[in-house]
Amino acid sequence: MSYRYGEYRDGPDPLAPPYDVRSALDQMGDAVLSGANPDHALRDLLKQGLPGAGDRRGLDDLLREVRRRRRELRERGRLDGTLERARALLDKAIGQERAELFPDPSDDARLREAELEGLSSDTASAIQELSDYQWRSAAARRTFEELRDLLRREVLDSQFRGMREALANPDPAAMERVRQMMSELNDMLDRDARGEHTQADFDDFMSRYGDMFPEAPRNLEELVDILARRAAATQRLMASLTPRQREELNQLINQTLDQAGLGEQMRRLGDSLYARRPDLAWNTPERLTGEDPMGMGDAVTALEELADLTQLEAALRQDYPGARLDDVDEAAIRRALGRSAVDDLEALKQIERELEQQGYLRRQRGKLELTPKAVRRLGETALRRVFASLDSGRRGDHDQVDAGAAGELTGSSRPWRFGDEQPIDVVRTVVNGVRRGGTAGRVTLSVDDFEVAETERRTAAAMCLLVDLSYSMALRGTWAAAKQTAMALQALVSSKFPQDSVQIIGFSNYARILQPDELAGLEWDMVQGTNLHHALLIAGRHLDRHPDFEPVVLVVTDGEPTAHLRRNGSAAFEWPPTSETLELTLAEVDKMTRRRATLNVFMLAEDERLKEFVNEVARRNGGRVFSSSADRLGEYVVSDFLRTRRSR
Structure with missing residues (x-):
């Protein structure tokens, strides 16, 4: 067997040395010693990033990337693209039919022309009125079928990402499979609400319909989250249109679902998703400023991503009480900014966790505090700064020449007592151990053997x-x-x-x-x-x-x-x-x-x-x-x- 080695590409180097949290503490210390409290100091550290830790991006860098992505999405296009495309195809089909009827002098042709002339100005109503129309023009019939296929694909894609490609070629068997999937999905949600759902049920469902869910959810909760976020984005799309556009598109959606035999199942699914995730922004309008019209599926995808970015921006700002990096959704970061951003965020989370686990930070009633261990280190830093400004000849100039509270040795000793800071008299301690029963070559000491050297009392x-x-x-x-x-x-x-x-x-x-x-x-x-x-x-x-x-x-x-x-x-x-x-x-x-x-x-x-x-x-x-x-x-x-x- 042969092996080939190369650069590790799936995230940060797993063999890289861990980031020195003492350096992170020292960075925080600069802010603390400048007057900031620990909460603000840690927030500033995480915002700036971690120089020396692979130059990982900080929260400010990630925030800038999120805001840039939001601007791009807002400028991508208009939300009414499906309505515009549907109106264009409807006008084209009517024009083709009139062209076919014009040379025909029969009363039937005139009656058909009158019927076309009397169509509602509302796109949805006109499509509904033409649902049973017998087209004389083959080209007009094909255009109208193209219109219905467009609506079916866009409406289903707005609910299930990727469904548009699955239904690119109209196939009754494909639609029947969609109906069967919807029915089983609703039944599975009902069983879960009764506490009867199992992971085996979900695995069986995905084995048969997994190709309809490109996100590859691992369990029912992940699937619910995916569908609920997309359903909420569809509702935000409707809320973002004008009242007339909203009414027209809603009619088109209902007509399309009812004609596909999915109306009741889709309403049932929508009710279940809303009941499970009422926290999502279901009816919050969103304004897009682009000029190009977007299809309904693309518009919903853009609004779904915008909702993710809005939540990410709030979490990355960390400006609310008790904010922690664990509040930032890693899956949302991956969707919005890619794998490298996940690695940067994980590096920041690791620093926050390590500072707590290694005893430098603690949280008391939601407030971040430095531990005595960290305060001692910062005090030493402050002291070094002070001594750095003193004349070199005076640095450390004081009368404390030995450790502890001891003064000059008197030559005598006494038994050690708990709390003594005087130096240990090693010779007399070992002699005590020997006298107590030490053997040749081996001396075992007990607490009672220890003696300390007595010293002169020093002024305190x-x-x-x-x-x-x-x-x-x-x-x-x-x-x-x-x-x-x-x-x-x-x-x-x-x-x-x-x-x-x-x-x-x-x-x-x-x-x-x-x-x-x-x-x-x-x-x-x-x-x-x-x-x-x-x-x-x-x-x-x-x-x-x-x-x-x-x-x-x-x-x-x-x-x-x-x-x-x-x-x-x-x-x-x-x-x-x-x-x-x-x-x-x-x-x-x-x-x-x-x-x-x-x-x-x-x-x-x-x-x-x-x-x-x-x-x-x-x-x-x-x-x-x-x-x-x-x-x-x-x-x-x-x-x-x-x-x-x-x-x-």
Whole structure:
């Protein structure tokens, strides 16, 4: 046996390495660190596509392709082509008959001429009136039969795609087979409604009539979906015509079906399909702007594709609550845009699934959130960005020279206890194992054998970062920098100074403690008020819980205090700020001073009233004031924190 190998063509390379979801997370991180929430960040990632993953198209590329295809379909032609063609053939047949009658001087010829003259102006009515007419002209008889064949093919093709070719040559046996198929199809739908249908019934039906369904459905549900979408498109065609055209075409359809012996079966099928798929747009008009007339079957196909594209566009936009790529119908993508678009969509779905399965994303009550694992990674990214802007000589300059909370070794050891971060004393641990019963060449350790090296106690800090969440932060474009700074500082303390206790507090009209895992999804508050008074109250409670820690308070804001907390717990807002707001806020500053807490303020606006306030804070507390641009805020805050740690 011999084998030939070539390029794999049936979709993406199955041996290609999987896309690195960490790269996808980093792409999302750029948006998150710029102020976006995780939902918007993931949506932007999926819209842009995945560079480095075979350059797969994103949702925006697929949307452009869908919209281009819709324009092409709308410009393809007019919907009244069947009516126009039927009228032309009818006029031709009447003309041929009159030409045959004109030379004949008999009364019969004059009576026939009068009958033709008295035909209804309505095409459907005229065809009905001529259904029993005895044609004198053989050419006229052939033209009229051509008209009836046209209507039969177009009407059936509008209900069953591909039926037009099957009935290209009129054959009574072929029509009888269509009638038998329709009857068995309706019976099968009735049995399914009673719960009596089986897959074997469907397989037997397709073995006999599968050539009439080029879509090759695999089960009854797929067949129902195919027929229902086409039936709905036929109804949209009727709704898109003028009232006169609609009435005329409806008469032609009913006449054609009744003459073919299919009228009752088709009405029965239509009722079943509508009952099963009422969600389809059955009577929504659609406007086509082309000039060329389209046959009924082609027009229904165009409207069916337009309906698919409309649903695809809505799903690909992903702009509704709880939107997921699994909502996009893969079969509709394949029909509309081809196999390559299915592969692109599957690559995007895989990224969304992998981000959840690998523990970076989770959904809570329909809302997308970053997990603590993802937040830690983004915090490290934010920290790297900050350190990249610091002078190389100062990068990583702090007094933490070993891991954990340990200081200098004292030379003694003690038994290990759960939660200890001191280094393991390996020699004494192994000796304990040997003494407990180790044999030559083999030492088995138990938990009781472990000892840790005792260290000198190192000074720890209780640090509070107070971040302004008020609406003005978004208006001035400083919110993203404040968010990134909070994440960077959280990452710095948790990784380099684990003995420190850090609390991040956000404040607008009220203040609240921000948990590390909610920083990435944090957004500014659409409210008025800068309640620094409340934020300092919360920070004071944190410092009081750690009396032996060095207290540090950092404040990031773009405005003076405009709100304070009343005795009943409600917030009072006033602008310009009242003297009560300023007095209560400065009273909390004085309490910080008595706690020996350093209070440094980072201003993000050049406002004279703000400068006056922060200068008073610095005078009372002895802390420093920084006037920072948004792009250097992280550098200022982290540098100040490291300077404070070095000084101790």
